[in-house]
Amino acid sequence: MGQLGRERLVIIGGDATGMSAASQARRLKGPDELEIVAFERGHFTSYSACGIPYWVGGDVDGPDQLIARTPEEHRERGIDLRLRTEVTELDVDGGRVRVRDLESGAESWTGYDKLVIATGARPVRPPLPGIDAVGVHGVQTLDDGQALLSTLTALNGTPGRRAVVVGAGYIGVEMAEALLNRGYEVTVLNRGEQPMSTLDPDMGRLVHEAMDGLGITTVGGANVTTILTGDGGRVRAVATEDAEYPADVVVLGMGVEPETSLARAAGLPLGEYGGLLTDLSMRVRGRENIWAGGDCVEVLDLVSGRERHIPLGTHANKHGQVIGSNVGGGYGTFPGAVGTAVSKVCSLEIARTGLRERDALAVGLRFVAVTIESTSRAGYYPGAAPMTVKMLAELRTGRLLGAQIVGREGAAKRVDIAAVALTAGMTVEQITALDLGYAPPFSPVWDPVQVAARKAVAAVRSAG
Amino acid sequence: MGQLGRERLVIIGGDATGMSAASQARRLKGPDELEIVAFERGHFTSYSACGIPYWVGGDVDGPDQLIARTPEEHRERGIDLRLRTEVTELDVDGGRVRVRDLESGAESWTGYDKLVIATGARPVRPPLPGIDAVGVHGVQTLDDGQALLSTLTALNGTPGRRAVVVGAGYIGVEMAEALLNRGYEVTVLNRGEQPMSTLDPDMGRLVHEAMDGLGITTVGGANVTTILTGDGGRVRAVATEDAEYPADVVVLGMGVEPETSLARAAGLPLGEYGGLLTDLSMRVRGRENIWAGGDCVEVLDLVSGRERHIPLGTHANKHGQVIGSNVGGGYGTFPGAVGTAVSKVCSLEIARTGLRERDALAVGLRFVAVTIESTSRAGYYPGAAPMTVKMLAELRTGRLLGAQIVGREGAAKRVDIAAVALTAGMTVEQITALDLGYAPPFSPVWDPVQVAARKAVAAVRSAG
Structure with missing residues (x-):
């Protein structure tokens, strides 16, 4: 337990969710009111794992550049951060965690008033012969x-x-x-x-x-x-x-799986994918004083209504922000996700949001799927590059279910149009009427997403 | 009037709205059912006026590249297109237009069953001494x-x-x-x-x-x-x-003004900015068989609820599509616009959507305005460029009212996030929770639009 009149917040995991939560909680409550202790078993905190491929590829110097905030910066803000310290057991009835100092091997219990589980994910690593080989x-x-x-x-x-x-x-x-x-x-x-x-x-x-x-x-x-x-x-x-x-x-x-062995051993509720289940405030279901976020939780898919495991830095940061607000006496919610993801291979941009065909079938939706070819800029403008957009819309209602985009410059972030439209529950007909930015260097007069939406409207109508 | 059992559609103006309407109507009705006559006083049809600066600047060859569809292509699709032919008078009671052949000077009347007014805009040209000088x-x-x-x-x-x-x-x-x-x-x-x-x-x-x-x-x-x-x-x-x-x-x-002298002389309803007033189907208010669209109409601003004049090719094309559908026996609506516009000066990208401060004040809204600096990519990723986002949110409700973005690559089309959110009536808090595309080459982990939204949330809360 914390000192007289002061609560203790314990955070398991010092990456995006854990340290965002710590920072936001500290913004709302000073050290006199809230003690914050964060345990991280690695050497680093608050880094961009998404940046690792670009560091390995030589586009980015590392690892310092990938670190958003150093342990020292966190400590200066009144966060008691313990590196190379692993939590080995979670006693939710006793309100305490057992920690091991990975350097000395010493173990001890630490009590908490409030707990944040931000243990992240572990890579899938099948027990193949030779998988531990050098290289x-x-x-x-x-x-x-x-x-x-x-x-x-x-x-x-x-x-x-x-x-x-x-x-x-x-x-x-x-x-x-x-x-x-x-x-x-x-x-x-x-x-x-x-x-x-x-x-x-x-x-x-x-x-x-x-x-x-x-x-x-x-x-x-x-x-x-x-x-x-x-x-x-x-x-x-x-x-x-x-x-x-x-x-x-x-x-x-x-791929990765939620790292929830501590939570599982402690009897906390896990979903179909092995991730912790939370409510909208990122509180672990049924637990008054435990929050969880980031790659170790499942999030609500706003399109299918099902829980999914979506390990992405963008959600981890949002979760941390929401948890920190709630732990610090403010409020915040994470309503769910639509499954937006973007990536690239050299100059090829890849983006997706919402449901794929198999996802829509799995939840029993009836839909049309259309695919169109367009360009990133007005066709006559130099640098106009081909772009392929696939779109899924529900039969009869015309509700957008998902979009996938593959192309060159400007393809990836165009998926945001569909991501916002999905969140708002728009129909493909409503998408055709959207007032999107147009000038020849940036888009054809009908944005490729709207070209796809027009084809989807026709497909929904002709399917009756 | 058209031939026995066949209606005649007359279109005034052969650019984006007029010819999109003609094409879409022809898709829905063949020449046996619908005769389509389009009058255009210039030498060209269906061209991208937005591309002219890039032609003049040498980025684009012209003028052929700027022409989406030639007169011959329209004629091959059964559209009776008359170039260099000006409509000089509109007799709505008699259902006819007086046309002048600009080459021969000959004038005659042509009857219509349905009429589309797509007369566009004329540049503001004050009567300054010397304004007609060579050069x-x-x-x-x-x-x-x-x-x-x-x-x-x-x-x-x-x-x-x-x-x-x-x-x-x-x-x-x-x-x-x-x-x-x-x-x-x-x-x-x-x-x-x-x-x-x-x-x-x-x-x-x-x-x-x-x-x-x-x-x-x-x-x-x-x-x-x-x-x-x-x-x-x-x-x-x-x-x-x-x-x-x-x-x-x-x-x-x-700037430009709606070209509505014919419509004004014919007693058709004009708005505060001199543009034709229509309903959602782009039918001129109170007129059963007259439609209008493009730069000669006013459009509903979905944020302020007022009519505005927004001369942009993207609206003109949508209007033409909607009019062609309705004239051709289908259906379509143009619900309004949120005022999205993008542009650039060399590598500087400029974008806006929704209300400016003065617009919000003019309609009596109480709001907060915040401005943030962020970057186009993860800060550590090569090519990350500064981006400034300004955001307006209504007091108490937190409803997004407008956004403006100035920056380098990726700044312009980011405004689409705000444009879709405005259309959906989202609050700035809802924007902070949006599931937008994130990877280091494309965005910081919090998209700049969401960084602005977070600041706006705080400003709305602290304003009480």
């Missing part, structure tokens, strides 16, 4: 990034260096670009037929073609079975059911 | 663009060529860029203190500073009194109340 790297943390860069540095000068990336989601395609930039011959092994399973396969195929064009080999339907090692336990190849792919370095980009 | 140009039509280019070609090789642009709205700043690209020393004379009066003056000042940085001289508070001529009636300078500005060429960019 096999995840890219989840700054420590991971540093380790991968050390491997790449050691390989400098090796002729014909080859990299295999396992997984073709956001991290996979971004790491493929990074390794291409570092001069590697890059092969991406993907379980699905097309990269970017967050898109429908017809849109994923466009990404596949663009990656081919960049000289990245993408193998679909590839089930990795073994990581083969050579001298000194170093990786030498990745084997699938069908083939062997020589590799000097292997990057794992197979 | 003084408007930039409203392709003919204007061609004439200006002839003047510029004739001046090629003249050392120290000087251009004066009168007016610092969209056309003014875009023409300043075009003339700078052509090697002119450019001076912009502006009646207001800051350029871009569609922005609040504090945001206009940022445009002013950027233009200074580009070597464009912008003079605020400049009332042009006379255009001074020299040899052969050629322009030699522009005089204001305070000074004289030498000029080899003068471009007028003083």
Whole structure:
């Protein structure tokens, strides 16, 4: 418990959610009212994990540039931040956590009045033979990034260096670009037929073609079975059911899962994807004094009405802000998400929001799907680049269900139009009437999103 | 009247609205059912007037590239298009228009069953001494663009060529860029203190500073009194109340007014700005068989609830689509606009949507205004450029009233987020929760629009 009249807030996890919550709570309540203790098992706090591929690729210096706020800055603001300190047990009935100092190994209990669980996610790492070989790297943390860069540095000068990336989601395609930039011959092994399973396969195929064009080999339907090692336990190849792919370095980009082992052991409510379940104020369901946010929770999908696991820095920051406000005596809510995500492979921009065809089918929606080709600028304006927009609309109501965009400059952030429209529950007909910015250097007179909406309107009407 | 059993649609004006309406009506009704006659007094149809500055500046070849569809293409689709033919009188009781062939001078009456008025806008051209001098140009039509280019070609090789642009709205700043690209020393004379009066003056000042940085001289508070001529009636300078500005060429960019002289003479309803008044289906109020759209109408401002004149190609195209659907036996509506506009001066992007401070005051709204600085990409990502966002929110309700953005790449189209949110009637708090696209190459983790919204939320709360 805290000192006389002073509450103690304990935060588990010192990244985006945890430290945003700490900062916002401190803004609202001074050290006399609220003691804030944050435990982080790593060496860093408040960093942009999303920036790691660009650091590895050499676009960004790191790791300092990726750190939004250092431990010292947090401490100067009256936050008792303990690095290299892991919480090993959560006693919710006793209102305390057991912590271990990872340097000394010492363990002790710390009580809390209010608790924030911001334990993040852990990378999926199947127990394949050889997965712990030298030269096999995840890219989840700054420590991971540093380790991968050390491997790449050691390989400098090796002729014909080859990299295999396992997984073709956001991290996979971004790491493929990074390794291409570092001069590697890059092969991406993907379980699905097309990269970017967050898109429908017809849109994923466009990404596949663009990656081919960049000289990245993408193998679909590839089930990795073994990581083969050579001298000194170093990786030498990745084997699938069908083939062997020589590799000097292997990057794992197979997605992440909520890190909720503490919460599970403590009996806190978890959802279908293993993430903590919260209410709109990010309070853990049924628990008065425990909040959770970031990659360890599930969020409400505003389009399907179902809970999903969407590990993204943008949500983690919002959650932290909301939790900090509520813990600090103000108020805030996180109403949910529509599933917006953007990425790029070299100059190819990739964006999605809302439901894919399979998502809409899974929740029993009846819909039309249309795809159009347009351009980023007026067709006659220099630099106008092709853009493909796919749009899903509900039958009869015409309600927008989702949009996917693949193109060059200006493709990614155009998805925000659809993201806001989804949040507002707009129909595709309402989208055709939107007053969007138009000038020849920025858009055709009908924005590509509206061209798609017009086709969707016609499809909804003709489907009756 | 049309032939037995066949209706005749007459369209006055062959640009975006008129020809979009013709095309859409033809899609819905074949020539056996609907005769379509379109009168256009100029030489061209369906062209992008918004592209003229880029043609003049040399970024775009013209004029063919600016023409979306040629007269021949329209005629092949069964549209009886008469170029160089001016409608001189409108007899709504008799259901007929008097037309003059501008080549032969012959006049005749043509009857209609349905009429579309798409007469566009005319540039403001005050009766200043010297305004018709050689070398003084408007930039409203392709003919204007061609004439200006002839003047510029004739001046090629003249050392120290000087251009004066009168007016610092969209056309003014875009023409300043075009003339700078052509090697002119450019001076912009502006009646207001800051350029871009569609922005609040504090945001206009940022445009002013950027233009200074580009070597464009912008003079605020400049009332042009006379255009001074020299040899052969050629322009030699522009005089204001305070000074004289030498000029080899003068471009007028003083805005436009609805071209509604025919409609006015025919007793059709006009609004405060001289534009035709219509209902949501773009039917002229109180007239069963007359539609109007484009730069000659006023549109409903969805934020203020007032009619405004917003001459923009994007609305003109939407109006044409809606009119063509309704005339052709389908249905469509244009619900109104929120006043979105984007532009650029070299690499500076300028965007606005919704109400400025003066607009909000004019309709009696009480509001807070906040301004923030952010960046186009994650701060650490190469190419991250500064971006300034101003946001207005209503007191107590927190409803978004308007947004203005000035910055580099990615600034202009970001205004679409605010445009969709305005249309949906969102509060600034709802904007902070939007699920917008985030990845380091495309945005900071909090999009600049959301950074502004967060500040607006705080301002609304503290104002009580």
